[in-house]
Amino acid sequence: MSSFGVLKRSFSTSSVRQVIKNVTVIGGGLMGSGIAQVAAQGGNNVTLVEVNSELLKKAEASITNNLGRVAKKLYKDDPNGAKKFVDETQSRLKGSTNPSDAVKDSDLVVEAIVENMSVKHKLFKALDEAAPPKTLFASNTSSLSIGEIAAVVNRKDKFGGLHFFNPVPVMKLLEIVRIPEQSEETYQAFVAWGKAIRKTCVTCKDTPGFIVNRLLVPYIAEAIRMMERGDASPRDIDIAMKLGAGYPMGPIELADYVGHDTTASIIQGWHEKFPDNPLFNPCESTKRLVQEKKLGVKTGEGYYKYNNLRYWLENKSKDVLNKNEWTKQYKLWKRRLKINQSKLLPL
Numbered sequence: 001m002s003s004f005g006v007l008k009r010s011f012s013t014s015s016v017r018q019v020i021k022n023v024t025v026i027g028g029g030l031m032g033s034g035i036a037q038v039a040a041q042g043g044n045n046v047t048l049v050e051v052n053s054e055l056l057k058k059a060e061a062s063i064t065n066n067l068g069r070v071a072k073k074l075y076k077d078d079p080n081g082a083k084k085f086v087d088e089t090q091s092r093l094k095g096s097t098n099p100s101d102a103v104k105d106s107d108l109v110v111e112a113i114v115e116n117m118s119v120k121h122k123l124f125k126a127l128d129e130a131a132p133p134k135t136l137f138a139s140n141t142s143s144l145s146i147g148e149i150a151a152v153v154n155r156k157d158k159f160g161g162l163h164f165f166n167p168v169p170v171m172k173l174l175e176i177v178r179i180p181e182q183s184e185e186t187y188q189a190f191v192a193w194g195k196a197i198r199k200t201c202v203t204c205k206d207t208p209g210f211i212v213n214r215l216l217v218p219y220i221a222e223a224i225r226m227m228e229r230g231d232a233s234p235r236d237i238d239i240a241m242k243l244g245a246g247y248p249m250g251p252i253e254l255a256d257y258v259g260h261d262t263t264a265s266i267i268q269g270w271h272e273k274f275p276d277n278p279l280f281n282p283c284e285s286t287k288r289l290v291q292e293k294k295l296g297v298k299t300g301e302g303y304y305k306y307n308n309l310r311y312w313l314e315n316k317s318k319d320v321l322n323k324n325e326w327t328k329q330y331k332l333w334k335r336r337l338k339i340n341q342s343k344l345l346p347l
């Protein structure tokens with residue numbers, strides 16, 4: 001069980017929080033821990049559910065670390081204010097390893113577990129039996145159909161997609177996905193909650209990839225196909241889109257950043273469902289990279305090679321809680337950096 005404190009405070013009385021006040025987030029990985037954090041920052045009582053106490057601890061450490069960063073930004077010259085912010089937010093968070101128990105008093109459940117339909121079905125079936133009739137259900141899936149996920153629950157009128165973006169505390173957008181059975185009341189509650197946790201909400205139907213990924217994934221795949229045909233080099237494609245279209249990152253760099261395992265599995269799923277759509281054709285070079293475990297920035301190599309010390313410091317070092325272990329790993333990455341100095345991005 002996590003050491004998060006159990007909620008003791010009462011909150012403001014805005015109509016939003018009267019509808020959604022107690023939130024359960026299932027899955028404390030990359031997305032779930034971020035969703036739990038922003039929900040708690042927004043004044044909700046949050047229960048974060050993981051499969052075991054070790055993973056719960058990891059999620060807790062990641063949230064504590066991120067909250068510290070947010071506090072530093074918000075309360076630059078006010079250490080007392082920063083401490084109060086962190087303490088109060090943490091007091092609204094608790095952990096659990098029992099999903100059925102965790103939804104007993106929940107107004108909203110946000111699911112952010114592994115991207116697998118049968119695992120999500122098993123979870124939602126159990127939650128549908130355990131949660132009170134008032135509880136709204138949402139999935140944060142990136143690539144699965146919300147309607148198909150909802151097929152196993154009786155409360156389809158209370159079901160929808162709440163699609164956050166990584167990193168959740170930083171990215172402003174929330175896609176709210178409607179299914180035909182969703183009630184207007186549920187939709188309005190999702191919109192109000194999205195605003196309450198300070199996200200900018202957009203709405204769409206239950207269409208593959210929703211808005212952002214439906215445009216982004218075929219764009220990335222098209223850039224990779226361009227590179228595979230030899231029409232232009234990865235470097236030139238990236239520079240062209242940055243300087244010619246004003247994008248902050250080129251499509252090949254972006255593919256490395258998102259991770260080739262993620263994009264390959266999204267596009268493979270769409271391809272199997274819509275084999276006649278050429279925009280959803282899997283890319284051969286991406287498949288090869290996945291086989292070679294060159295997944296992009298997170299493994300140090302994809303279409304480009306990366307300075308892994310920086311990646312480790314920004315993303316992984318916070319998970320190492322033991323000081324001696326931290327120093328050991330830091331030295332290791334620094335040594336690797338020296339060896340790889342000549343091979344840094346772009347190739």
Ligand SMILES: NC(=O)c1ccc[n+]([C@@H]2O[C@H](COP(=O)([O-])OP(=O)(O)OC[C@H]3O[C@@H](n4cnc5c(N)ncnc54)[C@H](O)[C@@H]3O)[C@@H](O)[C@H]2O)c1
Binds near residue numbers: 049
């Ligand atoms: N990673 C992204 O950029 C991103 C962006 C938007 C949406 N999503 C979606 O969010 C979901 C989660 O993705 P992620 O990147 O956070 O994955 P992740 O692997 O980082 O985290 C998933 C977590 O869920 C936990 N889990 C699995 N089954 C569980 C269960 N039955 N009960 C409780 N916990 C369980 C796992 O232990 C793991 O910690 C997926 O559906 C994914 O498509 C991901």
